[in-house]
Amino acid sequence: MTAILERPGPPGPPEPLSERARRRAELTTKDRVVRGGLAVAGIIPTAALLFLTYQMVRQAIPAIRFNGWHFFQTKTFNLGAQYGNPVTRHGEQALPKAQFGVLAMLFGTVVSSLIALALAVPVSVGGAILLVEKLPARVQNVLGVFLELLAGIPSVVFGLWGVYTLGPVLHRTVFRWISDIGIPWFDGRTGNGQGLASASVVLAVMIVPIIASITRELVRSVPVISKEGAVALGLTPAESVRFVTIPYVRTGVVAAAVLGWARALGETIAVLLISGNAVTIPHSVFDPFTTMAASIAALLDGALQDSTGMDVHALAEVGLVLLGVTMVTNFAGRLLTRRFSDAGLPVGRGV
Amino acid sequence: MRRRRRLTDRVFWALCGLAFLVIAAPSVSVIVSVFHQAFPALGWQLFTQTTTGQGIQNAILGTLLLLLGVLIVAGSVGVAAGVYLAEYAAGRSAAVLRFFSEVLAGTPSIVIGYIGYVTLVVEFHWGYSLLAAVLALSVLVMPYIVKTTEVALRQVPTTLREGTAGLGMPRSASLRRVLMPVALPGIMSGLVVALAISTGELAPLLFTANASDQDPSFSLFHHSVPYLTNVVYTDLSLPGRRYRATSAAAGLISLAILVILIALGRILSGRARRQTARMSL
Numbered sequence: 001m002t003a004i005l006e007r008p009g010p011p012g013p014p015e016p017l018s019e020r021a022r023r024r025a026e027l028t029t030k031d032r033v034v035r036g037g038l039a040v041a042g043i044i045p046t047a048a049l050l051f052l053t054y055q056m057v058r059q060a061i062p063a064i065r066f067n068g069w070h071f072f073q074t075k076t077f078n079l080g081a082q083y084g085n086p087v088t089r090h091g092e093q094a095l096p097k098a099q100f101g102v103l104a105m106l107f108g109t110v111v112s113s114l115i116a117l118a119l120a121v122p123v124s125v126g127g128a129i130l131l132v133e134k135l136p137a138r139v140q141n142v143l144g145v146f147l148e149l150l151a152g153i154p155s156v157v158f159g160l161w162g163v164y165t166l167g168p169v170l171h172r173t174v175f176r177w178i179s180d181i182g183i184p185w186f187d188g189r190t191g192n193g194q195g196l197a198s199a200s201v202v203l204a205v206m207i208v209p210i211i212a213s214i215t216r217e218l219v220r221s222v223p224v225i226s227k228e229g230a231v232a233l234g235l236t237p238a239e240s241v242r243f244v245t246i247p248y249v250r251t252g253v254v255a256a257a258v259l260g261w262a263r264a265l266g267e268t269i270a271v272l273l274i275s276g277n278a279v280t281i282p283h284s285v286f287d288p289f290t291t292m293a294a295s296i297a298a299l300l301d302g303a304l305q306d307s308t309g310m311d312v313h314a315l316a317e318v319g320l321v322l323l324g325v326t327m328v329t330n331f332a333g334r335l336l337t338r339r340f341s342d343a344g345l346p347v348g349r350g351v
Numbered sequence: 352m353r354r355r356r357r358l359t360d361r362v363f364w365a366l367c368g369l370a371f372l373v374i375a376a377p378s379v380s381v382i383v384s385v386f387h388q389a390f391p392a393l394g395w396q397l398f399t400q401t402t403t404g405q406g407i408q409n410a411i412l413g414t415l416l417l418l419l420g421v422l423i424v425a426g427s428v429g430v431a432a433g434v435y436l437a438e439y440a441a442g443r444s445a446a447v448l449r450f451f452s453e454v455l456a457g458t459p460s461i462v463i464g465y466i467g468y469v470t471l472v473v474e475f476h477w478g479y480s481l482l483a484a485v486l487a488l489s490v491l492v493m494p495y496i497v498k499t500t501e502v503a504l505r506q507v508p509t510t511l512r513e514g515t516a517g518l519g520m521p522r523s524a525s526l527r528r529v530l531m532p533v534a535l536p537g538i539m540s541g542l543v544v545a546l547a548i549s550t551g552e553l554a555p556l557l558f559t560a561n562a563s564d565q566d567p568s569f570s571l572f573h574h575s576v577p578y579l580t581n582v583v584y585t586d587l588s589l590p591g592r593r594y595r596a597t598s599a600a601a602g603l604i605s606l607a608i609l610v611i612l613i614a615l616g617r618i619l620s621g622r623a624r625r626q627t628a629r630m631s632l
């Protein structure tokens with residue numbers, strides 16, 4: 001400011017300052033100090049992400065060397081025998097009988113999250129459309145609380161609910177009916193209600209609020225004029241949804257689904273409790289399974305006992321694959337959301 | 352023909368209603384189920400005894416302590432970062448910082464927990480500690496605070512900015528005296544969301560805070576911290592009805608904290624909306 005005032009201005013039009021010089025001149029010394037301090041804070045989230053990625057890669061490198069490509073071809077994940085001489089492969093030591101493969105976990109992660117997505121998307125979209133198009137604003141606000149509550153329920157509480165309430169109920173009813181039909185992959189014993197199917201249902205419940213709340217905002221933003229056009233043409237409300245609302249929100253719903261998917265991929269504790277926790281590729285949807293995130297939580301305790309340290313590194317490799325998969329889905333989701341809204345939506349985990 | 356269209360319409364809305372019920376039912380069912388299972392354990396001893404006895408006093412205090420830590424660490428850094436992105440950063444660098452912050456929001460919590468364990472607990476020799484737990488949680492929730500702060504500041508009407516510039520106010524004074532007070536309710540509601548997430552997280556704490564039967568202390572290093580979600584998790588797998596009830600009771604208390612935070616968030620965001628409406632003429 002002062003710099004501008006003190007500048008000896010020649011009569012006539014002042015010389016144009018460069019954009020950069022002008023911006024500098026507008027800031028006092030105190031402003032610059034404040035800006036510096038805030039800039040440091042501004043970099044912290046980015047720095048944290050880079051640090052996480054760097055550490056993950058660094059921790060995983062010994063395991064990557066030890067496992068090679070077998071990591072993506074092996075279904076078993078065995079921490080190895082505690083007592084015995086360490087074996088050496090590719091210059092890296094590990095416990096005897098240790099075998100690290102991500103295949104079963106990767107399968108479990110992808111399949112459970114996809115089933116969850118298939119269940120959650122139609123329900124969320126239907127619910128959101130009903131909420132916005134049919135119910136009065138006052139009721140909308142009250143019912144919005146359900147979405148917030150559902151988004152905020154701790155995942156361990158979802159686990160508790162899945163183990164004691166949802167799992168047994170599904171096991172006694174729906175699962176048994178489906179199993180009796182006898183479609184391949186949807187048949188066989190339904191176990192005790194813990195397994196791929198129950199975990200997918202719980203995951204679906206957990207991602208519904210993400211997809212539904214974005215869809216709700218999208219449906220609200222459909223231009224009134226287009227809806228009036230639909231009414232003028234004599235369309236029924238359902239047809240208006242089909243020909244006006246759905247085309248308008250389609251891209252946004254896809255983006256919301258991708259964000260929800262990323263959440264389902266990374267979910268840990270709820271899945272750990274309901275999955276039955278078995279590192280195998282399930283033979284039917286009712287069999288126990290595991291995911292990458294749940295395995296890390298389940299196995300880290302045991303892995304800490306390994307004197308060669310390879311178990312911990314192998315879990316880092318699992319984490320790295322998980323981080324890669326979620327980052328790719330997140331990138332995709334953010335790029336899609338950017339296409340239809342300028343302020344990226346603050347969703348991804350909880351509330 | 353006309354009847355068929357009307358029928359389709361009915362069927363469509365019936366299906367939407369069903370979808371809506373499917374959304375609403377779980378949230379009711381979760382609460383009823385948790386309350387039902389926690390019933391045998393409910394009583395004042397929950398608040399007066401620790402987990403060695405019949406209560407979960409230490410876990411409640413520990414969770415509150417962690418929330419305080421998150422408010423201090425993630426709150427200060429996140430709000431400052433959000434202010435920087437909204438007011439000072441420009442062009443490409445701002446876009447990059449914003450993008451990475453959003454990607455951080457999507458990072459699986461167990462990855463944050465793992466790195467917290469490997470670096471903070473082991474490499475830095477902090478042990479299972481309050482500081483490691485608070486940092487892990489803070490990294491997890493910081494992106495939300497950054498985002499809501501940025502959005503709240505962006506919603507401050509341009510006329511106010513122009514007014515302060517016209518009066519010759521320095522940028523920092525304009526920020527502190529004019530822009531921040533207007534954006535405050537929005538920022539606070541972001542903080543409340545961050546606290547709500549922190550209350551329910553377990554994965555990042557499992558290997559940084561560990562667990563403890565004692566009341567938490569304020570010492571930052573080498574002391575395990577008890578917290579509610581861990582009680583839910585560990586007591587769930589212990590045999591016996593009593594543990595199952597304690598587990599559900601801990602879940603119930605964390606749900607109660609959550610409900611309080613959601614109510615607070617609603618009040619604040621309502622205030623933020625009115626603030627914006629009043630300011631934009």
